[in-house]
Amino acid sequence: MSTCFITQPIHPEAVRFLHEQGLRTRFATMPTMEAVIAEVGDAEAVITRDLGFSAEAVAAAPALRIIACHGSGTNRIAVAAAARRGIPVTRAVDANSRSVAEMTIALMLAGARRICPADAAVRQGNWGFRYEGAGTELHRKTLALVGFGAIARHVAQIAGHGLGMKVVAWSPSVPDDVFAAHGVVRVACIEDLLVQADVLSLHRPASVSGQPLLDAKHLELLPGHAIIVNTSRGSAIDTRALTEMLKAGRLGAAALDVLPQEPPLPDEAALSCPGMTLTPHMGATTEEALIRMAMMCAHQIMDCLGGRVPAHIVSPPA
Template sequence: MATCFITQPIHPDAVAHLNGAGIATCYASRATMEVAAAEIGDAEAVITRDLGFDEAAIRAAPNLRLIACHGSGTNRIAVAAAAARGIWVTNAPNTNSRSVAELTMGLILAAARRIPVADRAVRDGQWDFRYAAGGIELAGKTLGLIGFGAIARHVAVMAGAGFGMRVMAWSPNVPDAIFAQAGVMRADGVEALLRSADVVSLHRPADAAGAAPIDAAALALLKPGALLVNTSRGTAIDGAALVAALRAGTLAGAALDVLAQEPPPAHDPVLSAPGLVLTPHLGGATDEALRRTAMLCARQVVDALAGRAPAHRVQASGA
């Protein structure tokens, strides 16, 4: 019986699907790359979430035929090493787009209305915080989207139709027709977007070309009182520059679902930055999205182990 090794928990329906197809499943005892390399053994397939799968783990798996990424980004998988061995690498695009977009809007609201600070104030007996909250209304404000893929397009609809925001976006690869269809203004470049937007939300994948990280120079282009939200990749923002801008008050607030190092070390200055809302990379962690993502991974494992080419390959197999 073929075996699929799973580095981190996935939706039980996907495990049942694999078992129903005659594929045994086993979980890593701990979600570390060292444990994955030590325990993968003779498994023919692996499903991995944000742990990824590195070259050492690939070398430790002599029978491996497929690495299925539980999500769209494969930046933590040694794709080239897999290709050299003739191992498929697949991803699960657009299965969590709606959930990430909904969290994006939640983070925008949390930063705009200072919801986490207000919550703490009530618990600390500071009911009069409402007189000094200093929140902003989103209606009529400009939302700038850096990237205009599936997630950003969901956000554009929610922000525009739902909150009355003006929406603009920058993406070098999306056709003009998509912008026109969405009713979203196309920014001439990232700098133009940063200067115009009241709220900036990042949606570029880790391997996308053409946009430098948001650093001190980029942050200086933002309007006074602007908000910055990131649900894409932790490396998209210079963390030290962000903390400095928040402490200086040149940036009114920010909200991050992703960090350059996850989890962050206890001494990371980002943990004590004022006006910063943090969530633990849970954009796609709704039951609906987790099921869609895991089921797509499972179906691709079944296809690959049955000799069929899986649908969402990120590189051609040499097999």
């Protein structure tokens, strides 16, 4: 009987499905790579979430036949090391797009209306917070999207049709007809995108180099009232530069569901930054998305172990 090793909890529906298909499941005792390396053992399949799966973990699993990523981003999985052994790495494509998009809208509104500091003020007895500064109405404001994949397209639909925002986007790899079909204005370069953003939302995958897509020079191009939302990857933006600009009053607000270090270290400057809303990488954490992602992992594992080619295999970096 084959074993599926699971690095972090997944939805019970997928665990039941794997058992019904004749697989054993075994969970890591701790959500750390050290525990994974020590415990993966003879597993033929692995499901991993944001913990990833390192080259050392690949080497520690001699029977491994597939690594299924419980999400769309595989930057924490040693895809190249797996490929050298002929082990496919799969993604849960588009399984969480709507949930992450709705989280993006929630963070956008939280930043625009100062929801988190308002909540804190009421709990501290400061009902007069309502007189300490006005929020921002998003209707007719410009939403600038960095990237225009599945999540960004959902964000564009909600923001455009629901909030009446003008939506523009920059994405070198997406064809013109996709922009046209969604009623979104294509911007030729990221610099032109930044200068017109009332709200900037990031939806690009992490760079292989690890360098932030938006550094301090890019952030300087944003209008002083701009709101920044990041639900993609913590490495997509220079968080230190962002924090410094917020503290200096050179940006309106920021709302981040992702950070370069997760969980953040106690001295992370963003933790004490006014105007910064932080959530613990929970954009995809809805009941609906968790079921879709876990079941997609389970089905792709059964395809692989059954001699079929899984639908969403990731190619190793060049």
